[in-house]
Amino acid sequence: MPPLRERAALAAYSLGWAVTRRAPERAAYAVFDVVADLATRRGGKGVERLRAHLARARPDAGPAELDALTRAAMRSYLRYWCDAFRLPGWDRARVLDRVVAVNQDFFVDAMRSGGGFVGALPHMGNWDHAGAWACAVGGPVASVAERLRPEELFERFVAYRERLGLRILPLTGGGNVVAELRTWLRAGNGVCLLCDRDLTASGVEVTLLGEPARLAPGPALLALQTGAPLHPITVAYAPGARAGAHGIVITFHPEVPVPATGTTREKVTAMTQGVADAFSAAIRERPEDWHMLQRVFSADAP
Incomplete structure (x- = not known):
């Protein structure tokens, strides 16, 4: 039997999917705003780490501005979770209508080219x-998920994302995930990977927001090995929209070039530095939408 903490996590997420999805939309998002504000006031390691990251994005911000930015960031983070619990009930029209895609031809043309x-x-x-938008507009897209505990919770998240159209x-x-993704790419499909946090201790050190940080090398390695174009993608909530009526802005950044010389590692x-540069610019523009409560920067204690 899973430990009590794992069983509690499974119960909490199961309740979220069951209750939040059925609640009136505006009420659901309002409740999550309240939860976000309570979590911000309570503080804790995750909130303090988020505040430190935000200070890097806005180095000239004073304490009051950082307080407001942290509150906004926690609301954005909890909005993501409210979305996650409600997304399975959205139809294709809602998924598409709530997206503004900037430079989407980078993605669509690459997928059409095979x-x-x-x-x-x-x-x-x-x-x-x-991801749901990408699958609807461009075709098959695969991603990778961290294996959560208990196993049933991991399976619930996999099922949730697969219902959105993702592989x-x-x-x-599992198997050799890099080899599987290479095969998937060579068949003309898409791969989208979250990479601003190193989960495998194989990350490469780059500069993010002006400081050394370790990012996952997977996207760059796959592009290098398959010849598929590598594009940073950043996502922000549409500014000014109330929760429940909001959408997202997906920005496809220009292709990261492959260096002409150097070892594979170099x-x-x-290429990962090129990704980090795009991330830095996007985070500085919309720091409240960067949901990073974990360690990223090399200077931070574990």
Whole structure:
């Protein structure tokens, strides 16, 4: 039997999917705003780490501005979770109508060409909504999921994302995920990976928001090995819209070039730095939509 903490997590998420999806929309988002505000006032390691990340994005911000930005960021983070619990009930029209896509031809043209497409994303806005949109507009897209505990919770998240149209591979405990993604790309499909956090201790050190940070090398490595174009993708909530009527803005950034010379490691590092540069610009523009409550920067204690 899973430990009590794991069983509690499974129960909480199961309740979220069961209750939030059926609640009136405006009421559901209002409740999640209240939860976000309570979590912000309570603080804790995750909230303090988020505040430190926001200070890097807005280095000139004073304490009052950082307080307001942290509150807004926690509301954005909880909005993501309210979305996640409600997304399975959205129809195709709602998924598409609530998206503004900037430079979407980078994605659509690559998918039509049959050469595959690699997208590198930070934890910004609602990446699940972006994935559902991508599958509806461009064709088959695969991603990778961290293996959560208990196993039933992991399976619930996999099923949730597969209902959105995504193909989900486990990061660990499955087959050779890199080999599977290479095969998938060479068949002309898309791969979109969250990479602003190193989960495997194989990350490369780059500069993010002006400081050393370790990012996952997977997107760059896959693009290098398959020849598929690598594009950073950032997602933000549409500004000014009330919760429940909001949408997202998906920005496809220009292709990251492959260096002409260097070892594989050097090329992957240079390409990952290109990804980090796009992330830095997007985070500085909309820091409240970067949902990062975990360690990213090399200077931070574990």
